[in-house]
Amino acid sequence: MLRLGVNIDHVATVRNARGSAYPDPVRAAKIAEAAGADGITAHLREDRRHIKDADIDALMENLAVPLNFEMAATEEMQKIALRHRPHAVCIVPEKREERTTEGGLEVAREEKRIADFITPLREAGCRVSLFVAADRAQIEASARVGAQVVELHTGAYCDLHYEGRFDERDAELERLREMSAHAHALGLEVHAGHGLTYETVKPIAALPEVKELNIGHFLIGEALFVGLGPAMNEMRRLMDEARA
Numbered sequence: 001m002l003r004l005g006v007n008i009d010h011v012a013t014v015r016n017a018r019g020s021a022y023p024d025p026v027r028a029a030k031i032a033e034a035a036g037a038d039g040i041t042a043h044l045r046e047d048r049r050h051i052k053d054a055d056i057d058a059l060m061e062n063l064a065v066p067l068n069f070e071m072a073a074t075e076e077m078q079k080i081a082l083r084h085r086p087h088a089v090c091i092v093p094e095k096r097e098e099r100t101t102e103g104g105l106e107v108a109r110e111e112k113r114i115a116d117f118i119t120p121l122r123e124a125g126c127r128v129s130l131f132v133a134a135d136r137a138q139i140e141a142s143a144r145v146g147a148q149v150v151e152l153h154t155g156a157y158c159d160l161h162y163e164g165r166f167d168e169r170d171a172e173l174e175r176l177r178e179m180s181a182h183a184h185a186l187g188l189e190v191h192a193g194h195g196l197t198y199e200t201v202k203p204i205a206a207l208p209e210v211k212e213l214n215i216g217h218f219l220i221g222e223a224l225f226v227g228l229g230p231a232m233n234e235m236r237r238l239m240d241e242a243r244a
C-alpha cells in the first residue's frame with residue numbers, strides 16, 4: 001500500500017502570521033491521523049518560520065502514527081532529533097550551498113559529512129531519509145552514506161506542470177521513474193513529495209517503487225474549503241486509482 005504522510009507545517013504558518021496560539025498544528029495532525037494519515041510530517045526550520053520546538057514536543061507526545069521529522073543537517077537539529085528519537089528523520093537542504101541545482105540535498109559532494117551526520121541518528125533507531133533530486137549521483141551517494149530511504153523531490157515536476165511546460169514535465173517524470181527504480185535496486189526505500197496536488201499526484205503515485213508520499217501545502221490549502229479529512233480522502237482516492 002502507498003502510504004500518505006501529511007505535512008502540517010502550513011497550519012503553523014497561518015498561526016505564526018498573527019503570533020497567536022491558533023490554528024494549532026497538533027490539532028491538525030490529530031485530525032489527519034483520525035482521517036487515516038499513515039504519518040505526520042513536520043519541518044523544524046532553523047528560523048522557526050512555521051513549526052516551533054514546542055510543536056515537536058507536542059507532536060511526539062500526542063501522535064499515535066509515526067512522526068517524520070524534517071530537518072537540516074545541522075548540529076542543533078541533530079541534538080533535537082536525538083532527544084526525541086522520532087520514527088523517521090528526513091534530511092532536507094536549508095541553505096543554498098546544501099542544495100543541488102534541482103533543489104534536493106547535495107549528498108554526492110558531501111558524502112563524508114552526511115555519513116557522519118546520519119550515523120548517530122540511525123544508531124538512535126530513526127529511519128533516515130534524504131530528500132534528493134531524481135539524480136543518479138545523488139541517489140548512489142545516498143545509498144553509500146547509509147540512508148535507508150530517499151525521498152525524491154517532485155517540486156520541479158509540479159512546477160513544470162503548472163507552468164504548462166509539458167514536454168519538460170514529462171522528461172522530469174521520466175527521470176523520477178528511472179531514478180525510483182534505480183534507488184529501489186540499490187536497496188533504498190523510495191518516497192516522494194513536494195508540491196503535489198490533485199492534478200499532479202497520479203503519475204507519481206503510479207510509480208511502483210514509491211512507498212510513501214508526503215504532502216502538505218496543497219492539502220492544508222484545500223482544507224480551508226472542504227476540511228482536512230475530505231481533502232485527504234480525495235488525495236487518497238487519486239493515489240489508489242493511480243496505483244490500481
Ligand code: PXP
Nearest residue numbers: 131193194195196214215216217
Ligand atoms: N517532502 C519534503 C522533504 C518536504 O520538505 C516538503 C515540504 O516541507 C514536503 C514533502 C511537502 O511539500 P508540500 O508542502 O509542497 O506538499
